[in-house]
Amino acid sequence: MKVVALALLAAAVAATAAEIAPEDRRSGYEFATPETRAMQDDDNANPGILGVLQGEALWTTKVGAADRSCADCHGDAHSSMKGVAARYPAFDPAFGRPVDLEQRINQCRIQHQGADPLAWESADLLALTAFVAHQSRRLPIRVRRNAELRPFFDQGGELFHRREGQLNLSCSQCHDDNWGKRLAGTVIPQGHPTGYPVYRLEWQSLGSLQRRLRNCMIGVRAEPFEYGAPEAVALELYLMGRASGMLLETPAVRP
Amino acid sequence: MDAGPQSASPTRRLILLAAAGFGLTSFAAPAAATSAAMEEAIRALLGEAAVNRGKVRLELPPIVENGNTVPLTVSVESPMTEADHVASIHIFNQKNPQPYVAAFHLGPRAGKAVVSTRIRLADSQQMVAIARLGDGSFWSDSADVIVTLAACAEG
Amino acid sequence: MARVLINLPARAKRGEVIEVKTLIAHPMETGYRVGPTGAAIPRDIINRFVCTYNGAEVFRAELFPAIAANPFIAFFTVATESGEIAFSWTDDHGETQTEVRQITVE
Numbered sequence A: 001m002k003v004v005a006l007a008l009l010a011a012a013v014a015a016t017a018a019e020i021a022p023e024d025r026r027s028g029y030e031f032a033t034p035e036t037r038a039m040q041d042d043d044n045a046n047p048g049i050l051g052v053l054q055g056e057a058l059w060t061t062k063v064g065a066a067d068r069s070c071a072d073c074h075g076d077a078h079s080s081m082k083g084v085a086a087r088y089p090a091f092d093p094a095f096g097r098p099v100d101l102e103q104r105i106n107q108c109r110i111q112h113q114g115a116d117p118l119a120w121e122s123a124d125l126l127a128l129t130a131f132v133a134h135q136s137r138r139l140p141i142r143v144r145r146n147a148e149l150r151p152f153f154d155q156g157g158e159l160f161h162r163r164e165g166q167l168n169l170s171c172s173q174c175h176d177d178n179w180g181k182r183l184a185g186t187v188i189p190q191g192h193p194t195g196y197p198v199y200r201l202e203w204q205s206l207g208s209l210q211r212r213l214r215n216c217m218i219g220v221r222a223e224p225f226e227y228g229a230p231e232a233v234a235l236e237l238y239l240m241g242r243a244s245g246m247l248l249e250t251p252a253v254r255p
Numbered sequence B: 001m002d003a004g005p006q007s008a009s010p011t012r013r014l015i016l017l018a019a020a021g022f023g024l025t026s027f028a029a030p031a032a033a034t035s036a037a038m039e040e041a042i043r044a045l046l047g048e049a050a051v052n053r054g055k056v057r058l059e060l061p062p063i064v065e066n067g068n069t070v071p072l073t074v075s076v077e078s079p080m081t082e083a084d085h086v087a088s089i090h091i092f093n094q095k096n097p098q099p100y101v102a103a104f105h106l107g108p109r110a111g112k113a114v115v116s117t118r119i120r121l122a123d124s125q126q127m128v129a130i131a132r133l134g135d136g137s138f139w140s141d142s143a144d145v146i147v148t149l150a151a152c153a154e155g
Numbered sequence C: 001m002a003r004v005l006i007n008l009p010a011r012a013k014r015g016e017v018i019e020v021k022t023l024i025a026h027p028m029e030t031g032y033r034v035g036p037t038g039a040a041i042p043r044d045i046i047n048r049f050v051c052t053y054n055g056a057e058v059f060r061a062e063l064f065p066a067i068a069a070n071p072f073i074a075f076f077t078v079a080t081e082s083g084e085i086a087f088s089w090t091d092d093h094g095e096t097q098t099e100v101r102q103i104t105v106e
Helices: A002-012 A035-040 A047-059 A070-074 A099-110 A122-136 A150-161 A171-175 A207-217 A231-243 B010-019 B036-046
Strands: A088-091 A096-097 A196-198 A205-207 B051-053 B056-059 B071-076 B086-093 B100-105 B113-119 B124-133 B138-147 C004-007 C019-022 C046-053 C056-063 C072-078 C085-090 C096-105
Touching: A035 B071, A035 B124, A047 A070, A047 A122, A047 A196, A047 C004, A047 C019, A070 A099, A088 A099, A096 A231, A099 A122, A122 A205, A150 A171, A150 A231, A171 B086, A207 A231, B036 B086, B036 B138, B051 C004, B056 B124, B056 B138, B071 B086, B071 B124, B071 B138, B086 B113, B100 B113, C004 C096, C019 C046, C019 C085, C046 C072
Parallel strands: B051 B138
Antiparallel strands: A088 A096, A196 A205, B056 B071, B071 B113, B086 B100, B086 B124, B100 C056, B113 C072, B124 B138, C004 C019, C019 C072, C046 C056, C046 C085, C085 C096
């Protein structure tokens, strides 16, 4: 039933996609039901906050050959991490390309703590990422748009507008052209990464933006990007740029 | 998967309820047929006692975005005194693999007979809440929930 | 030790009815999900939640697999006296986690 619906949608949409006007941009929060929104709004009832608390404990835990905690270098996260998540993905000169927050955390672990990187979607990586991103809650998204990031923005934009998968749909066709309409009972949001890591009811846990993007790609029957692939990060960068100025909500609750 | 509740003819509903041992006047006919497992579980709670309609309010969103986490609030009108209080509230569902959801035990020290939690629903179905008062009487409410499918799921 | 969020007022007036909100991290594995090999993932849930007030039980819940992951339970209790309000969650293995909060009642 779901496949038929998507196929009909694929057949019905126009070939060219129009971007959402800045004043028309809305967070996924506004497309969720009142009950889902209530779950997000109450810090005493938001299941994502459990991950943030876990991250807070990890922040002061010494790890690795260097026997160092995040706090040993970064001090109190409430001040040192404020605004950080709002400007990620950020350019990493050592790699010559952007990295996202999860990759940045793992880089710190390897280089400064002498510890093994945390696995993608592991509880600890999600918790640390959620804790760091939470320090930017209610701050506007502001990824840098400079010369060195330009080619990666462009790559992300190309990926966003490219048709893919057996259903031959692009991100743009749903999230630029058909947001607000229903797909299999759910309202299609605009696809802004305003609340990651997000507590997705479908997952019954926190999850990263890359996991959500993989879900979308599987949804159109495309081969999803590997976790940490440069294309995945380029797409994340494009999405954050597209959401520039919108406020972060981490940890958001979504269906 | 269907999104809407199943409907049964009124005659079949009434026969099912009569067979389950409910007084027809005391248990209002639900919008969908109650399943055998739920009826049996409710009968195990009630024993020979009748269940009255009223006092209990079972609140669930009528349409649910995702069946994995559905907020539920059950409240029972009661002064919650030693003489007149809610002893327990039992929640049942119709179409999950098993009929029990939760049993809450209160008493006069609760102050208010209001409990909230989050539940999982496998499909659109009926929910039933039954409160047992300190005097041994049973009161109930029911609610119908429509569960929609998530688009772009993982599997 | 699972992460826990407990919200209740630190102070209350004698006789005041206070709201308590609790949230604990737990997957609440239903026992009905099928794993990658095709075998059912065994049930593993928190099946019991008890709240005591200076030792006396004031609220108890029996939970079944239909309770969502990261169980959230909110209820009310009368602020009778100053002291300790304790919360215990017991899982299918019989293991119990207890958290304690202080309350001052004027």
